[in-house]
Amino acid sequence: MKPTDTQPSAADAAPSGPSRRLFLAAGAAAGAGAFAAGATGVALDRAGAFRGSPTATDDAGTNGQRVVPFYGEHQAGVTARPGAFASFVALDLKRGVGRERLAAWMRLITDDAARLTQGRAALADVEPELAATPAGLTVTVGFGPGFVTRARRDKPEWLAPLPAFTIDKLLDEWSGGDALFLVAADEPGTVAHALRMLLKDSRLFATLRWRQDGFRRAYGSDPHGMTMRNMFGQVDGTASIRPGTADFDAAVWARPDAPAWLQGGTSFVLRRIAMDLDRWDAVDRVGRENTIGRRLDNGAPLTGTDEHDALDLDAVDAHSLPVISSVAHARRAHVADPAKSIVRLGYNYEERSAPGSEALSLTGLLFGAWQANVTEQFVPIQRSLDEADLLNVWTTPVGSAVFAIPPGCTEGEYLGQALLEG
Ligand code: HEM
Numbered sequence: 001m002k003p004t005d006t007q008p009s010a011a012d013a014a015p016s017g018p019s020r021r022l023f024l025a026a027g028a029a030a031g032a033g034a035f036a037a038g039a040t041g042v043a044l045d046r047a048g049a050f051r052g053s054p055t056a057t058d059d060a061g062t063n064g065q066r067v068v069p070f071y072g073e074h075q076a077g078v079t080a081r082p083g084a085f086a087s088f089v090a091l092d093l094k095r096g097v098g099r100e101r102l103a104a105w106m107r108l109i110t111d112d113a114a115r116l117t118q119g120r121a122a123l124a125d126v127e128p129e130l131a132a133t134p135a136g137l138t139v140t141v142g143f144g145p146g147f148v149t150r151a152r153r154d155k156p157e158w159l160a161p162l163p164a165f166t167i168d169k170l171l172d173e174w175s176g177g178d179a180l181f182l183v184a185a186d187e188p189g190t191v192a193h194a195l196r197m198l199l200k201d202s203r204l205f206a207t208l209r210w211r212q213d214g215f216r217r218a219y220g221s222d223p224h225g226m227t228m229r230n231m232f233g234q235v236d237g238t239a240s241i242r243p244g245t246a247d248f249d250a251a252v253w254a255r256p257d258a259p260a261w262l263q264g265g266t267s268f269v270l271r272r273i274a275m276d277l278d279r280w281d282a283v284d285r286v287g288r289e290n291t292i293g294r295r296l297d298n299g300a301p302l303t304g305t306d307e308h309d310a311l312d313l314d315a316v317d318a319h320s321l322p323v324i325s326s327v328a329h330a331r332r333a334h335v336a337d338p339a340k341s342i343v344r345l346g347y348n349y350e351e352r353s354a355p356g357s358e359a360l361s362l363t364g365l366l367f368g369a370w371q372a373n374v375t376e377q378f379v380p381i382q383r384s385l386d387e388a389d390l391l392n393v394w395t396t397p398v399g400s401a402v403f404a405i406p407p408g409c410t411e412g413e414y415l416g417q418a419l420l421e422g
Pocket of ligand 1: 292
């Protein structure tokens with residue numbers, strides 16, 4: 001059943017005429033979306049909180065009302081199932097914005113995120129109806145090197161641009177940044193609205209540096225738990241450590257030697273990697289599978305039959321040659337020790353090419369990685385790929401940024417408080 005069959009939009013449900021204007025004014029003034037959707041039981045209370053079926057889950061047919069808890073030890077976006085649509089936004093701090101103003105900014109952003117992720121309008125939200133469909137919204141905040149410098153606190157040594165790699169063709173327009181918003185949900189309108197609210201509340205403090213939008217399989221198009229495919233058609237994300245496991249904790253959360261303000265947090269690397277689809281078109285299926293070391297149909301290793309079979313890196317064929325090539329991407333990227341692994345977060349991107357251009361599209365991967373320590377985890381893997389990886393023939397990193405991801409917070413606290421008040 002289509003979502004629209006069961007859930008009229010909040011705008012449909014809002015009163016019209018003078019009462020509608022009153023409603024909007026009240027919403028703008030108090031952050032309240034006081035309306036009811038009658039027949040559907042979908043409603044917002046005076047505080048703008050969603051009422052009705054807040055426990056609606058993925059299995060309900062629609063998931064517009066799926067809510068990911070905001071408060072907690074860690075920021076929810078690190079462990080939540082990634083939303084189908086994401087916007088990664090980097091900001092640069094305005095001149096003169098120091099520690100106190102950073103705290104004021106983070107209080108505002110935390111309040112916005114706490115409300116919007118729960119399906120509630122942000123304060124002074126003039127489109128409160130758009131907040132009523134959280135669709136699993138998560139808002140994750142990160143700090144670049146410039147932010148920590150302005151906070152006058154010690155940086156972890158890895159909070160800096162990555163070392164140069166020979167494959168890089170980095171552009172300033174996709175690199176760096178003092179702060180990061182990662183906004184993700186299963187509904188693109190939700191992402192757009194949440195981002196607009198966050199950016200409105202950032203105007204006094206920072207300017208937009210870059211914005212990168214990505215997508216994974218749309219909600220409902222695949223059974224849950226299926227691994228996504230990238231735009232080369234490859235099953236991408238199979239060998240991934242799952243949240244809630246000891247391996248995930250070892251790979252992701254800041255270690256005791258990290259600064260106190262980062263305990264409970266992690267780091268995030270975002271690489272924008274262009275994928276040359278036009279030249280990839282010329283590669284046959286055998287070549288494509290050898291490039292990764294996995295099958296295209298179900299993502300199984302060339303040494304196995306099921307997607308989640310372990311890679312057998314020692315297997316040889318009848319000619320004593322490795323079944324998974326010595327330069328296959330999966331071999332070059334493989335790390336056995338969870339403490340040296342990264343947890344990947346991939347989103348496809350597709351930009352329109354300029355009218356009249358020979359290129360049909362500008363396509364690639366927003367390659368994100370969570371890890372406790374960038375230098376000890378991300379860099380060695382990227383170096384191994386830089387030295388030899390068949391995939392490099394068709395892929396080029398064009399953007400790169402590194403952020404510290406502060407821990408989560410409890411109600412009454414704000415993101416980054418330990419950095420800004422510690
Ligand atoms: C456009 C660029 C890239 C594409 C298309 C791509 C694609 C893939 C695919 C298809 C797999 C196999 C399935 C899976 O386990 O997910 C894979 C595995 C992996 N990739 Fe990438 N990848 C890209 C860039 C990167 C980068 C930049 C890194 C890290 C610096 C990386 C790290 C990994 C790791 C750690 C694995 C798992 C290896 C294993 O243990 O089996 N990839 N990638």
